Amino acid sequence: MTKNTIYFLLLLASTATWQSCNNDKKESAAKGGQVEKNVSVTTVEEQIVTGYREYPAYVVPLQETELxxxxxxxxxxxxxxxxxxxxxxxxxxxxxxxxxxxxxxxxxxxxxxxxxxxxxxxxxxxxxxxxxxxxxxxxxxxxxxxxxxxxxxxxxxxxxxxxxxxxxxxxxxxxxxxxxxxxxxxxxxxxxxxxxxxxxxxxxSTTNPIAVEFQVNEVNIEHILNMQKNGTNSGIEVRMPDGTIYPESGKISVVDRAVDRTTGTLRVRASFANADHRLRAGMNLTMRLANTSQEKQVVIPLKAVLEQLGSSNVYTVSDSNTAVFNQITLGTKLQDKVVVQSGLKANDRIIVDGANTVAEGDKLSIQNK
The missing domain is CATH 2.40.50.100 (RNA polymerase II/Efflux pump adaptor protein, barrel-sandwich hybrid domain)
Known part of the structure; x- marks a missing residue:
C-alpha cells in the first residue's frame, strides 16, 4: 500500500467521524431545544346562529298559458x-x-x-x-x-x-x-x-311577480309552514346560476297539499318581485332559507379547518402551548365561519393562521387574534 493511499483512507475516516458527530448534535438540538412555530390563535365562541338551508330550485310563472x-x-x-x-x-x-x-x-x-x-x-x-x-x-x-x-x-x-x-x-x-x-x-x-x-x-306568462319552486324534506315542513304563517320575506333568497344572490327577498306563497310518498318531499312555491325580468321561467337556482338556532352553538373561523381525506380537523393549543390535533364535525357554514357540531367546546384555543405548518406536539409561538 502506497503512502498516498494511506493518506486518502485517513481522510475518509475523519470526514465520516465529523458527519456522525454533527448529526448527533442536530438530534440533540431537536430533542432538547425545539424550534417554536409562529401561529395565530383565537378562542372558540358560542353564539346564536342564523344559517341557510339550501335546496335546488327552478323558476316558474305564476300564470302561463299556450295561445x-x-x-x-x-x-x-x-x-x-x-x-x-x-x-x-x-x-x-x-x-x-x-x-x-x-x-x-x-x-x-x-x-x-x-x-x-x-x-x-x-x-x-x-x-x-x-x-x-x-x-x-x-x-x-x-x-x-x-x-x-x-x-x-x-x-x-x-x-x-x-x-x-x-x-x-x-x-x-x-x-x-x-x-x-x-x-x-x-x-x-x-x-x-x-x-x-x-x-x-x-x-x-306573467313575469312580475314570479315564482320559484323547490322540494323540502318532510322533516322541515314545520319550519316552512311557520315561515308561511308569519308572512315574512326576510331570510328567503335565491342564488343565481352565476353564484350571485338575487337582490329581492321572497315570500312563501304556496305549500303543496301532500307529501310525495316515494321521495318524502313536499313541493313549495315562493314568490319574488321581478321588475327587471332577471328571473326567467325554467331557470335553475338555489333556494336559501334562513334557519336561526334556538340555542348557542360553537362557531369557529372557516380558515382554521383543515380538510384531510374527507375529514375535518383543527389544531388546538394545550396549556403548555403545544399543538394538539383534533377531528371535528362541521355543521352550517356562515360565510367566513362554520358551526362545529362535535370535537370542540367553548373557550378552546385553536390555530387560525399557520395550522398547515405545524404537527402534533409542536411548540408554538402564539399571536392572539
Whole structure:
C-alpha cells in the first residue's frame, strides 16, 4: 500500500467521524431545544346562529298559458313583437276574418227569415182560432197550424244559435291576451295556415311577480309552514346560476297539499318581485332559507379547518402551548365561519393562521387574534 493511499483512507475516516458527530448534535438540538412555530390563535365562541338551508330550485310563472288557434284559417296579421310585454285584452293575432264575417251575415239573414216565417204562421194560427170558434174550419187544420207555429219557433231559436256561433267564430278569429304578461317567440308567421285547437301560436306568462319552486324534506315542513304563517320575506333568497344572490327577498306563497310518498318531499312555491325580468321561467337556482338556532352553538373561523381525506380537523393549543390535533364535525357554514357540531367546546384555543405548518406536539409561538 502506497503512502498516498494511506493518506486518502485517513481522510475518509475523519470526514465520516465529523458527519456522525454533527448529526448527533442536530438530534440533540431537536430533542432538547425545539424550534417554536409562529401561529395565530383565537378562542372558540358560542353564539346564536342564523344559517341557510339550501335546496335546488327552478323558476316558474305564476300564470302561463299556450295561445292556440281557436278557428281555422290563414294568419293575416301579427300585432305583437316577439318577447314583448302585453296587457290583458290586447290584440295579438288575426286569422282571416272574411269567411267568418260572411258566416255572420248569412246567420243574420237566416234569423230574419225564420222570424218572418214565424210571424206568418202565428197570424195564420190566430185566424184559424177565430174560425174554429164558429166551426168554420176543420179541427185538424187548426192543429196543423199550431204545429207549424211550434216548428217555426224552433227554427227561430236554431237560427239565433247559429248566429251566436258565427259571432263567436268571428270574435275568435282575433286572438287577445288573456292576462297581462310577456309573450315568447311566435310559432307562426303571416300567411301560415292554422287549425282550430291544434296550432300553437305563442306562449304567454306573467313575469312580475314570479315564482320559484323547490322540494323540502318532510322533516322541515314545520319550519316552512311557520315561515308561511308569519308572512315574512326576510331570510328567503335565491342564488343565481352565476353564484350571485338575487337582490329581492321572497315570500312563501304556496305549500303543496301532500307529501310525495316515494321521495318524502313536499313541493313549495315562493314568490319574488321581478321588475327587471332577471328571473326567467325554467331557470335553475338555489333556494336559501334562513334557519336561526334556538340555542348557542360553537362557531369557529372557516380558515382554521383543515380538510384531510374527507375529514375535518383543527389544531388546538394545550396549556403548555403545544399543538394538539383534533377531528371535528362541521355543521352550517356562515360565510367566513362554520358551526362545529362535535370535537370542540367553548373557550378552546385553536390555530387560525399557520395550522398547515405545524404537527402534533409542536411548540408554538402564539399571536392572539
Amino acid at each position: 292556440l288557434a281557436e278557428v281555422s284559417g290563414y294568419i293575416t296579421n301579427i300585432l305583437v313583437s316577439d318577447g314583448a310585454f302585453v296587457s290583458k285584452g290586447q290584440k295579438l293575432y288575426e286569422i282571416d276574418r272574411t269567411r267568418y264575417l260572411a258566416e255572420v251575415q248569412q246567420a243574420k239573414a237566416n234569423v230574419a227569415i225564420a222570424e218572418s216565417d214565424y210571424d206568418r204562421v202565428q197570424k195564420d194560427l190566430e185566424r184559424y182560432e177565430k174560425l174554429a170558434k164558429s166551426d168554420a174550419i176543420a179541427k185538424q187544420t187548426l192543429d196543423y197550424a199550431a204545429t207549424d207555429v211550434n216548428n217555426q219557433r224552433a227554427q227561430v231559436q236554431a237560427a239565433k244559435a247559429a248566429l251566436e256561433t258565427a259571432n263567436t267564430n268571428l270574435l275568435r278569429s282575433t286572438i287577445y291576451a288573456p292576462f297581462s304578461g310577456t309573450v315568447g317567440i311566435s310559432q307562426v308567421r303571416n300567411g301560415a295556415l292554422v287549425t282550430a285547437g291544434n296550432t300553437l301560436l305563442n306562449i304567454i
